[in-house]
Amino acid sequence: MRVIVTRPKNEARQWVDAFNEGGYEAVALPLIGVLPPPDPAAVIAAWERLPSFDAVMFVSGNAVDHFFALKPSLALEFATECAIKPRAFVTGPGSLSALKRAGVDVSLIDMPDREAGQFDSEALWAVVSHRVQPGYRVLVVRGSGSTALAEHGGNGDGRDWFADQVRAAGASVEFVVSYQRRPPTLLASELAMVRDAAVDGSVWLFSSSEAIGNLVAACPGQSWTRAKAVVTHPRIAQAARSAGFSVVCESRPTLATLMASIESIA
Numbered sequence: 001m002r003v004i005v006t007r008p009k010n011e012a013r014q015w016v017d018a019f020n021e022g023g024y025e026a027v028a029l030p031l032i033g034v035l036p037p038p039d040p041a042a043v044i045a046a047w048e049r050l051p052s053f054d055a056v057m058f059v060s061g062n063a064v065d066h067f068f069a070l071k072p073s074l075a076l077e078f079a080t081e082c083a084i085k086p087r088a089f090v091t092g093p094g095s096l097s098a099l100k101r102a103g104v105d106v107s108l109i110d111m112p113d114r115e116a117g118q119f120d121s122e123a124l125w126a127v128v129s130h131r132v133q134p135g136y137r138v139l140v141v142r143g144s145g146s147t148a149l150a151e152h153g154g155n156g157d158g159r160d161w162f163a164d165q166v167r168a169a170g171a172s173v174e175f176v177v178s179y180q181r182r183p184p185t186l187l188a189s190e191l192a193m194v195r196d197a198a199v200d201g202s203v204w205l206f207s208s209s210e211a212i213g214n215l216v217a218a219c220p221g222q223s224w225t226r227a228k229a230v231v232t233h234p235r236i237a238q239a240a241r242s243a244g245f246s247v248v249c250e251s252r253p254t255l256a257t258l259m260a261s262i263e264s265i266a
Contacts, residue, residue, distance in 0.1 A: 092119030134170030
């Protein structure tokens, strides 16, 4: 069975390898391009102000990687030996792994339990809400889409639910954009694969509603009524159904669960 992995290029590789080792025919079709931030100086400035924050919330592994790529050599890090130790908030294992690669001490990281039903802002808030008091300061590190800088004043884009909870608790929130997201430019061979995968029983793996939007935009007129998708969140499931996918299965974003979900709709 073929599995189409739609995550950004660097993230897709490990999933493709894991599915191939599990006996699937997995191929990468990155539907979100990831680029460095539009304003590197803003990221460097955030590093220089790091001690003024009580916590930094990273929305994804890409947010982590690109934020740390611009860390000034003398900047304070997330380490237990530092006198000022902002905590790192993440929603799931991918971001946790990115923080570990960056050398962040795990004792300073807050994340939903690995057995949580979902890895999202709601699950993270349940873990960290007791920390967020009036006067608490949170920096949210996230990305920007093609129009985000114009529409959001340089704060990037994405769900603001977590930031809204922080403000409601009497704390303050700031944003910094550490990377850009761009729609892909699909090659002729990739477009041919898309047409085949829409009808041949392949399973599409989506971990982003934006990826679905980019796919539909790249293939105008393509029918998805015979296509199957495994998705990692109810919001992504809704996007897949709205796009026309006839079979949509929701799954936790862990390898074993994803494989079981793929088998269930084979």
